[in-house]
Amino acid sequence: MTGRAAKRTWWSLAVAALMGALVLVPAQPAAAQTGAMIQPVDGVVTGVLSNRCGSTDSDHYGVDIAANSGKAIGAAYPGTVTFAGWTSGGGNTVTVSHAAGYVTRYLHMVQAPSVGAGQAVGQGQLLGYVGSTGNSTGPHLHFEIWRNNAVYGISPAYTCGGTVTKGAAINLPFADLPAAGAVAERFAFVNAAGVLHVKDGAYASWQAVNAGGATKAVLGGNWIGWIQGGSFYAKDGVYGGWLTMAGGGQVRDIAISGNRFAFVNTAGVAYVKDGPYAAWQAINAGGATRVELNGDWIGLIQGGDFLAKQGIFGGWLSMAGGGQVRDIAISGERFAFVNAAGILNAKDGAYASWRAVNAGGATRVVLAGNWIGWIQSGDFYAKAGLYADWLALATGGQVRDVAVNGQDWFAFIGSGNYYAKQGPYTSWLTMAGGGQVTDIALAG
Known part of the structure; x- marks a missing residue:
């Protein structure tokens, strides 16, 4: 001061x-x-x-x-x-x-x-x-x-x-103050009827948090969010009451990170706020199709370009232009995108150089911890860092969506079922079968 x-x-x-x-x-x-x-x-x-x-x-x-x-x-x-x-x-x-x-x-x-x-x-x-x-x-x-x-x-x-x-340990001894607890391992999926199910722990029982109509689920911190009837709903924990974050039937995409919330409407305007009761802030003029949040970073796909800013009031950075961006992900200071040719590019740091991690064919990318995961030709691949070898986690061409969290959990939708495992070399668990799973999410 x-x-x-x-x-x-x-x-x-x-x-x-x-x-x-x-x-x-x-x-x-x-x-x-x-x-x-x-x-x-x-x-x-x-x-x-x-x-x-x-x-x-x-x-x-x-x-x-x-x-x-x-x-x-x-x-x-x-x-x-x-x-x-x-x-x-x-x-x-x-x-x-x-x-x-x-x-x-x-x-x-x-x-x-x-x-x-x-x-x-x-x-x-x-x-x-x-x-x-x-x-x-x-x-x-x-x-x-x-x-x-x-x-x-x-x-x-x-x-x-x-x-x-930010986020690094303060190197001082704090008497009688234990290390803060880790985030719970939380799993979520949406079924074909639009019912969102959530549970804390791989072997816990699923809890339905809505009556149906959901099309997308996201998890961030203790928050559970979903799109239902074109509106954005959220609840604080599995047993919390749900809040209408954005109504009107115009919500196209949503994201949550910690206590930050974001959505994109049908006009492509992205809105962000910190805290469930804060006022929404429009951060662009329109044209966005996807929003991504992680830590203090906000990312958008807009006009086929990847834009990012640090904080609601930060300035925009053009991460990848040319109108070719098809998917994006952010985790900490790691950024990734997939272009129209299916080449997955990743980098550590907003101003670092991009590095291609595959030869093409990717359709989806996810980041968590040190892991980079992607779908390529219907298979699930991952690598532990930019320079590691890639692993084929699930093959057979049936992978529809994938998720990764910071505690080495991997998940995918295959043939309408939800599979997950902790660690790349363990066996897959069937989290939800019946061929009815349409969306999944992981947190932790």
């Missing part, structure tokens, strides 16, 4: 009233879980506690991470939002309370936070976007960690001029 903003906020006053004087928590407590919290944003460190990387400010209680305006900010650890709003010094600010007396704060967001007070958030869940509101001279995130009403000694994890990567 630039200047003495932390001192001028209500938070500083509250802390002063509670503790009387600043006490730094030692950076090496006993029985600590190292790396339990994760970095909230990508960027360059420009201030660490009182060291302003060129000057000293004893009232500076966190780390400054310079980043482009509009970059998404994720929660460092699961918790409950205790404040989301405006402070005079911090601008648009979020405070999250965590287990074991920890509190994190995120300042200077470009607009009102994407979460509200009292809301539970997961690790990495979107809180808002980098900005320069309040007492700030340029776009950056001011990030603070407190424990038991005292500033936590974060300096060992940050150095002036160093870079941090």
